[in-house]
Amino acid sequence: MSPTPMPGLTNMSREHMICSKCGEGFEPQEKIVNSTGQLWHQQCFVCAQCFREFRDGVFYEFDGRKYCEHDFHVLFAPCCNRCGEFIIGRVIKAMNASWHPSCFRCEMCSIELADTGFIKNGGRALCHECNAKVKARGLGKYVCHKCHSIIDDQPLKFRGEVYHPYHFTCTACGVELDANAREDMNELYCLRCHDKMGIPICGACRRPIEERVVTALGKHWHVEHFACAKCEKPFFGHRHYEKKGLAYCETHYHQLFGNLCFVCNQVIAGDVFTALNKAWCVNHFACSVCDQKMNQKTKFYECDLKPVCKKCYEKFPAEFRRRLRRQHEAATPKKASTPT
Amino acid sequence: MSKAKKVLEEARELQNPEMDLCDRGIGTFEELSGLLNMTYITRLTLSHNKLKSVPPGLANLTNLEILNLSNNLIEELPLSLSSMPKLRILTLTINRLYNLPRGFGAFPVLEVLDLTYNNLKDSSLPGNFFMMETLRALYLGDNDFERLPPDIKNLKNLQILVLRENDLIELPGEIGDLPRLRELHVQGNRLTILPPEIGNLDMASNKSVFKFEGNEWVPPIADQLQLGVSHLMDYLRSETYRVLYSRYQTNKPPVPPPCVDKAKKVSRIR
Numbered sequence: 001m002s003p004t005p006m007p008g009l010t011n012m013s014r015e016h017m018i019c020s021k022c023g024e025g026f027e028p029q030e031k032i033v034n035s036t037g038q039l040w041h042q043q044c045f046v047c048a049q050c051f052r053e054f055r056d057g058v059f060y061e062f063d064g065r066k067y068c069e070h071d072f073h074v075l076f077a078p079c080c081n082r083c084g085e086f087i088i089g090r091v092i093k094a095m096n097a098s099w100h101p102s103c104f105r106c107e108m109c110s111i112e113l114a115d116t117g118f119i120k121n122g123g124r125a126l127c128h129e130c131n132a133k134v135k136a137r138g139l140g141k142y143v144c145h146k147c148h149s150i151i152d153d154q155p156l157k158f159r160g161e162v163y164h165p166y167h168f169t170c171t172a173c174g175v176e177l178d179a180n181a182r183e184d185m186n187e188l189y190c191l192r193c194h195d196k197m198g199i200p201i202c203g204a205c206r207r208p209i210e211e212r213v214v215t216a217l218g219k220h221w222h223v224e225h226f227a228c229a230k231c232e233k234p235f236f237g238h239r240h241y242e243k244k245g246l247a248y249c250e251t252h253y254h255q256l257f258g259n260l261c262f263v264c265n266q267v268i269a270g271d272v273f274t275a276l277n278k279a280w281c282v283n284h285f286a287c288s289v290c291d292q293k294m295n296q297k298t299k300f301y302e303c304d305l306k307p308v309c310k311k312c313y314e315k316f317p318a319e320f321r322r323r324l325r326r327q328h329e330a331a332t333p334k335k336a337s338t339p340t
Numbered sequence: 341m342s343k344a345k346k347v348l349e350e351a352r353e354l355q356n357p358e359m360d361l362c363d364r365g366i367g368t369f370e371e372l373s374g375l376l377n378m379t380y381i382t383r384l385t386l387s388h389n390k391l392k393s394v395p396p397g398l399a400n401l402t403n404l405e406i407l408n409l410s411n412n413l414i415e416e417l418p419l420s421l422s423s424m425p426k427l428r429i430l431t432l433t434i435n436r437l438y439n440l441p442r443g444f445g446a447f448p449v450l451e452v453l454d455l456t457y458n459n460l461k462d463s464s465l466p467g468n469f470f471m472m473e474t475l476r477a478l479y480l481g482d483n484d485f486e487r488l489p490p491d492i493k494n495l496k497n498l499q500i501l502v503l504r505e506n507d508l509i510e511l512p513g514e515i516g517d518l519p520r521l522r523e524l525h526v527q528g529n530r531l532t533i534l535p536p537e538i539g540n541l542d543m544a545s546n547k548s549v550f551k552f553e554g555n556e557w558v559p560p561i562a563d564q565l566q567l568g569v570s571h572l573m574d575y576l577r578s579e580t581y582r583v584l585y586s587r588y589q590t591n592k593p594p595v596p597p598p599c600v601d602k603a604k605k606v607s608r609i610r
Contacts, residue, residue: 210370255546262477263406277522277523288431289388289410289433290360290385290387290388290408291361291362291385291387291406291408303456305500305525312387312410315388315411316434317434317605319605320605320606323528325598327553327554329530331527
């Protein structure tokens with residue numbers, strides 16, 4: 001639509017030519033405007049609204065009349081509901097307004113909607129995906145990142161997105177996945193295959209350990225499942241004691257297995273004297289009568305399962321010793337009474 | 341200077357918290373001048389002496405954890421002993437105690453109480469005796485008890501109970517309520533039957549000791565003991581035994597005579 005004055009036509013049977021606007025003929029030396037096969041006086045080829053010449057010769061035609069760009073826009077062109085500018089070219093009519101194709105976007109994710117279509121949701125234009133998300137959120141459900149429809153059952157989380165599990169198959173065995181599938185090294189596996197991939201199994205709950213692993217007693221454990229066999233409190237890295245395939249906390253190990261010193265009642269850290277159904281720490285293994293320290297080599301007598309050194313035993317009343325001896329013989333009939 | 345004084349002097353110089361005064365021929369605490377001011381001592385051993393009494397002032401030794409008065413001639417104890425704040429082990433083996441002071445059970449942290457070879461009987465124990473919840477071991481062997489009160493169940497931490505050679509006619513069923521008991525000595529008494537509650541105890545394990553010889557056990561119990569403690573424990577828990585026990589309780593057969601001659605005990609005051 002760019003008409004150009006045609007001075008070259010001036011000599012062509014000028015007497016038969018008339019101006020399309022005023023119907024008058026042209027003077028012999030007058031410039032004639034030729035546009036789309038029609039002729040005008042130069043002063044007649046003007047905007048039908050402002051009667052001024054077309055700037056750069058650009059005009060718009062409507063209903064057989066020509067308008068300059070400005071007046072055409074003012075009179076006929078739609079304004080974009082977003083940027084407020086006139087819309088030249090393709091106009092998107094939607095939501096009771098007009099839009100540049102590049103201005104009509106999803107109100108949530110801002111994707112252009114001109115070619116994909118949109119859904120009106122609570123007075124907003126949304127793309128299909130965002131609409132599904134909004135709807136799913138309303139129902140407390142996820143939207144599948146692949147098919148964009150609501151996930152009714154358990155979703156599968158993979159690389160930070162949620163999906164219908166059935167869009168995927170196990171990397172190892174190819175079986176269609178369910179929500180129990182596990183991600184490992186950015187691949188998806190069914191639970192069976194994942195369990196078999198050298199991932200440790202907790203000795204307590206028999207489930208795979210995906211976080212920190214404790215290895216003890218020849219087994220693997222969830223940190224929170226490696227606990228004292230007596231009080232069931234997890235060790236959480238504290239020292240544990242093993243006995244017959246079970247682990248115990250310090251307190252219960254000593255309570256159960258008797259490694260508390262009979263005298264100080266403290267846990268025995270170093271060497272242990274064990275005798276007479278009791279234990280002593282090195283500092284407290286002593287005669288129960290005179291408190292004199294004894295060692296492994298000291299011979300001692302037993303009285304009510306307490307150690308008595310030879311010197312003290314000999315100071316016991318004779319009748320008491322007699323009775324103790326008789327008792328000892330009664331308890332161990334074949335052996336003569338001797339210090340242990 | 342007597343032997344004891346010399347030891348005291350030395351100990352004071354060394355500031356040794358453990359005081360050994362064994363077999364020094366000490367007759368009274370008055371011979372041990374200054375001892376009651378040595379408040380830093382944690383152990384005092386006065387075994388094999390000739391002490392007849394204990395002064396209340398001994399309780400001044402507020403850091404004392406172990407007090408050993410074995411083999412003396414002590415007839416009476418001061419009540420103040422039971423207020424000693426750190427006393428954990430009190431040994432009074434081979435003395436001449438007929439009674440304990442009223443309120444004796446007030447020890448705040450006593451763990452081991454050894455009263456072996458004295459002359460204590462049922463009425464000797466003060467009312468609060470079984471309130472000593474911290475007690476781990478109670479040695480009452482060689483005394484004259486015939487019965488123990490059901491209060492014994494309050495000794496929740498008791499691991500060792502020695503009742504050897506008393507005159508016990510029966511045991512309280514409450515002994516079965518002592519969850520940590522692992523040594524029970526009842527040899528040389530007049531027991532015939534055991535309360536079924538004893539079956540609650542874990543006496544058959546290899547950490548436990550049950551000494552039972554020298555009693556007049558009824559034949560079913562004697563038979564089980566012949567087979568072993570684990571058999572006895574199973575039997576005590578059985579319905580058969582429950583029936584036998586209740587029948588025995590209603591029939592009340594005669595009590596056997598004392599089986600140990602304790603007339604010659606040196607603990608007796610003559």
